[in-house]
Amino acid sequence: MRLDANIPDGPIEKKWDRHRFEMKLVNPANKRKYDVIIVGTGLAGGAAAASMAELGYNVKLFCFQDSPRRAHSIAAQGGINAAKNYQNDGDSIHRLFYDTVKGGDFRSREANVYRLAQLSVNIIDQAVAQGVPFARDYGGLLDNRSFGGAQVSRTFYSRGQTGQQLLLGAYSALSRAIDSGKVTMHARREMLDIVVVEGKARGIITRNLIDGSIERHEADAVCLATGGYANVFFLSTNAMGCNVTAAYRAHKRGAGFANPCFTQIHPTCIPVAGEYQSKLTLMSESLRNDGRVWVPKDTRNVTAAEAARMSEDERDYYLERRYPSFGNLVPRDVASRAAKIVCDEGHGVGNFERGVHLDFADAISRLGRKAIEDRYGNLFDMYERITDDNPYKVPMRIYPAPHYTMGGLWVDYNLMSNVDGLFVLGEANFSDHGANRLGASALMQGLADGYFVIPYTIGNYLAQAKLEDLSTDHSAFVDVEREVTQRVDKLVSAKRKGGKAPDYYHRKLGRIMWEKCGMERSESGLKQALTEIPELREQFWNEVNITGSGTELNQTLERAGRVADFLEFAEVMCVDAMTRNESCGGHFREEYQTEEGEALRDDKNFTHVSVWEHQGVGEPPKEHREPLTFEYVMPSTRSYK
Numbered sequence: 001m002r003l004d005a006n007i008p009d010g011p012i013e014k015k016w017d018r019h020r021f022e023m024k025l026v027n028p029a030n031k032r033k034y035d036v037i038i039v040g041t042g043l044a045g046g047a048a049a050a051s052m053a054e055l056g057y058n059v060k061l062f063c064f065q066d067s068p069r070r071a072h073s074i075a076a077q078g079g080i081n082a083a084k085n086y087q088n089d090g091d092s093i094h095r096l097f098y099d100t101v102k103g104g105d106f107r108s109r110e111a112n113v114y115r116l117a118q119l120s121v122n123i124i125d126q127a128v129a130q131g132v133p134f135a136r137d138y139g140g141l142l143d144n145r146s147f148g149g150a151q152v153s154r155t156f157y158s159r160g161q162t163g164q165q166l167l168l169g170a171y172s173a174l175s176r177a178i179d180s181g182k183v184t185m186h187a188r189r190e191m192l193d194i195v196v197v198e199g200k201a202r203g204i205i206t207r208n209l210i211d212g213s214i215e216r217h218e219a220d221a222v223c224l225a226t227g228g229y230a231n232v233f234f235l236s237t238n239a240m241g242c243n244v245t246a247a248y249r250a251h252k253r254g255a256g257f258a259n260p261c262f263t264q265i266h267p268t269c270i271p272v273a274g275e276y277q278s279k280l281t282l283m284s285e286s287l288r289n290d291g292r293v294w295v296p297k298d299t300r301n302v303t304a305a306e307a308a309r310m311s312e313d314e315r316d317y318y319l320e321r322r323y324p325s326f327g328n329l330v331p332r333d334v335a336s337r338a339a340k341i342v343c344d345e346g347h348g349v350g351n352f353e354r355g356v357h358l359d360f361a362d363a364i365s366r367l368g369r370k371a372i373e374d375r376y377g378n379l380f381d382m383y384e385r386i387t388d389d390n391p392y393k394v395p396m397r398i399y400p401a402p403h404y405t406m407g408g409l410w411v412d413y414n415l416m417s418n419v420d421g422l423f424v425l426g427e428a429n430f431s432d433h434g435a436n437r438l439g440a441s442a443l444m445q446g447l448a449d450g451y452f453v454i455p456y457t458i459g460n461y462l463a464q465a466k467l468e469d470l471s472t473d474h475s476a477f478v479d480v481e482r483e484v485t486q487r488v489d490k491l492v493s494a495k496r497k498g499g500k501a502p503d504y505y506h507r508k509l510g511r512i513m514w515e516k517c518g519m520e521r522s523e524s525g526l527k528q529a530l531t532e533i534p535e536l537r538e539q540f541w542n543e544v545n546i547t548g549s550g551t552e553l554n555q556t557l558e559r560a561g562r563v564a565d566f567l568e569f570a571e572v573m574c575v576d577a578m579t580r581n582e583s584c585g586g587h588f589r590e591e592y593q594t595e596e597g598e599a600l601r602d603d604k605n606f607t608h609v610s611v612w613e614h615q616g617v618g619e620p621p622k623e624h625r626e627p628l629t630f631e632y633v634m635p636s637t638r639s640y641k
Contacts, residue, residue: 001256001613001624006412007111012632013093016115019413020456024463031056034462037204037219039191039246041068043163043443044426045225046170047450053177055455060217061174061183064190064209064241064558069171072227072239073446076163077284077379079147079155080127080443082120087144091152093117098633100441103149103331104406104434105585105601106635107259109609109628111413112431116441119448124156126451130169133158135375145289145375147439149331149640155440160284160379166443170450189215190558191246192484194222194253194422197476200465201422205477205484209558212551214485216472220465221458224250225425225450228405230263232566232573233518234510236402237269237282243562247409247428248569255417256611256624258410258430260569261577264437264586265519266403267335270386271355278503280401281386283358284379285439288328290363290372291396293319293335295347295356302349304394307357318342326640333436333586333599334640336400340519341597343399350397357395364392400519404442406433406586407576410611410626414457415449418611421465423458425449430609435585491560492550499545502560508536509563509570517574522590526578530571534618537567572612572621579623582606603635 008019026034034057038049041063049061065071083096096117101108124142128134134156135143144153158165177183188209195203195216203218229244230236251257268288270281294315296302302310319338320327330338339356342348349355364372369392373380380391387397408430415423415431426446433441516529540563548554583592583599584606592600607628612621 001611002418003256003410003611003624003626004412005109005626006414007109008413012111012114015111016118023456023460026459026463028056032058034058035060035219036221036223036458037217038062038223038225039204040071040225040227040428041065041174042071042073042225042227042426043166043170043446044428044450045223046071046167046174047447048223048225048425048454049183050170050173050177051451051455052458053180053182054173057182059177059183060186060219062186062189062191062204062206064188066187068174068185068187069167071167072242073167073443074164075239075282076443077160077282078286079145079157079162079440080123080166080447081147081154081438081440082124082156082444083117083154084121084124086142087153089152091154093121095152096120096154099150100432100438101434101633102638103438104436105599105638106434106603106607106630106633107262107584107628108432108434110630110632114632115453116432116445116448119452120444122452123444123447126447127166127169130172132165132169135159145286146329148285148288148329148335149438150329151326155286157286160286160376163443166447170447191226192249192561193480194250195476195480196253196419197470197474198468200420200467202470203472203477205481207488210553212549212554214481214488216477216481218470218472218477220462220467221421221423223423223425223454223458224409224428226428228408228427229569230402230405232510232570233402233513234507235272235277235280235514237266237280238403240279243565244569245562245565248565250409250417250419250422252614253419254614255419255422256410256613257407257572258609258611259407259435259576260573260612261517261580261587262406262435262585263402264332264404264406265336265400267332267339267400268358268398269401269403270383271350271352271397271399273351281382282403283383283396283398284376285332287358287376287379287396290367290375291328291358291360292317292362293328293356293358295342295349297347299346301353304389304397307349308361308394316342316347323640330640331436331438333588336519337588337597339400355397355399358398359395360391361395402514402518404437406430406435406437410609414460415454416457416461421461423454425454435587488550488557488561491546491557491564494541494544494546496543496545499543502544502546502556502563505536505540505544506559506563506566509533509567512536513570513573517577520588520590521577523578526574529574530578533567533570533574540564540567568617575621576610576612579610580606599638601635607635
């Protein structure tokens with residue numbers, strides 16, 4: 001496997017500008033000769049499609065939803081980071097770069113992170129020009145708030161619906177491109193495989209989710225912007241349709257999968273309410289700006305109303321106690337583990353005693369209810385609809401839940417995987433966040449990749465690639481389509497009397513992954529998972545019951561295909577976690593921690609990206625390593641005390 005990061009030479013602050021100048025260009029008149037496939041219509045995919053269409057490329061855009069507007073980016077709540085320094089509180093491009101590298105526990109590539117910080121300032125201008133209704137201060141200027149892992153206010157926001165507003169901005173540009181004919185929209189299509197011809201990605205195979213037909217699509221390059229794989233845990237903050245299928249099928253065709261064990265547990269979610277819950281609900285990290293996190297000092301499991309009446313002496317504001325410098329705004333991995341610790345000690349509240357309080361009484365007393373309504377009103381309304389508790393009067397209850405995945409397909413500085421012509425954008429790649437993502441940086445990365453990186457780098461590839469003319473009648477398309485059809489037929493034929501639906505196996509897998517490869521991992525637990533997962537996978541293929549046929553709308557079949565991929569991919573995650581004998585960011589091995597219970601990195605042996613090569617289902621993947629070097633932010637003990 002070839003792993004050349006293609007990082008430009010020169011000082012870090014000049015790398016991207018220098019690279020843009022040195023890249024090969026495609027003549028404007030020639031751009032219309034090239035076809036580009038983009039899979040996924042969230043912020044990364046939607047922005048990329050609109051931008052490349054505006055440049056003149058012919059874009060074929062795919063999503064499994066009924067509209068690009070239903071991509072999961074719409075669910076992001078709290079904000080988007082940018083180093084504008086509007087607050088005049090000491091922020092800068094270098095500080096955003098520093099915070100991101102440190103927040104990722106020194107497991108990210110410096111050059112990519114610095115470019116992300118540079119481009120952040122352009123994103124806000126782009127969004128404002130599109131009419132995104134960012135919050136404004138009393139004087140009418142763009143407002144900012146704080147997020148975890150930073151001591152400055154750099155997060156731009158639109159109340160608690162920032163992702164939705166940014167997606168509408170990208171969708172407006174995308175709609176213009178669709179109307180112009182430069183983007184051909186293929187909704188309700190699920191990518192089931194990628195076609196590689198002579199080492200280059202040249203197309204995809206999809207299933208039409210309405211009539212079940214299998215389709216071939218050819219292009220000169222393929223971009224995956226298909227999001228993360230947190231639904232491997234079954235219960236997560238992701239939409240239930242989110243999956244690993246596109247990325248994992250590309251992995252099986254040769255694309256390296258980087259750091260799959262780096263998954264993020266978000267500290268601010270509504271706790272699990274019962275055994276048959278199908279997903280979890282995110283409460284934005286922005287709530288920790290004004291909300292204070294605490295648990296009872298004793299081990300009483302009090303109601304929310306009782307908690308509101310408890311005196312200060314009865315409360316343990318454990319984040320403020322443990323991390324006085326950052327308090328409630330410590331990064332997500334730190335806040336999540338701290339919540340688990342106090343609950344393990346018997347101080348948890350709510351169902352299953354797996355919850356902590358997020359209290360706004362002080363903020364309402366200090367600022368007034370109107371100010372809190374203006375900042376978080378829709379989040380408070382959503383919480384009350386779900387829990388029947390009024391957070392203006394009683395504390396919220398929150399607990400960590402799977403949310404974001406820092407791992408993803410390996411890409412170089414140009415966002416191209418080790419398969420030529422296969423580009424990967426946004427959460428689907430591994431590139432910018434290391435072992436932990438700071439809050440409000442997902443939207444930043446997705447839009448930076450889509451608006452400002454891929455339009456340059458894909459041109460550099462196309463200007464130099466020697467691509468043969470081919471059609472979907474090429475033998476490579478025929479062969480891959482046959483394999484896809486055989487897999488679908490195998491699933492459809494699984495109509496076992498007394499068998500269980502796909503979600504039954506997904507739930508069992510999720511429990512294994514949460515307990516053995518979730519917030520805390522251990523060698524013994526991971527070994528047990530690597531025994532249990534193949535057994536569950538065999539049970540799935542022998543017993544799953546799929547109703548209906550493959551030549552019609554069949555959501556059970558859709559679910560089964562995604563669960564089947566999770567059952568294979570979960571092994572890669574566990575192998576990666578087993579191999580990384582250290583704790584860093586969201587990867588916490590109980591064998592590697594300080595006396596105070598903090599993550600204990602091993603910079604001597606693990607300052608690298610672990611990139612896994614597929615060797616066959618049930619066979620251990622092969623590890624390749626990209627060394628990480630640090631010249632501008634030297635690795636140090638990561639402390640928020």
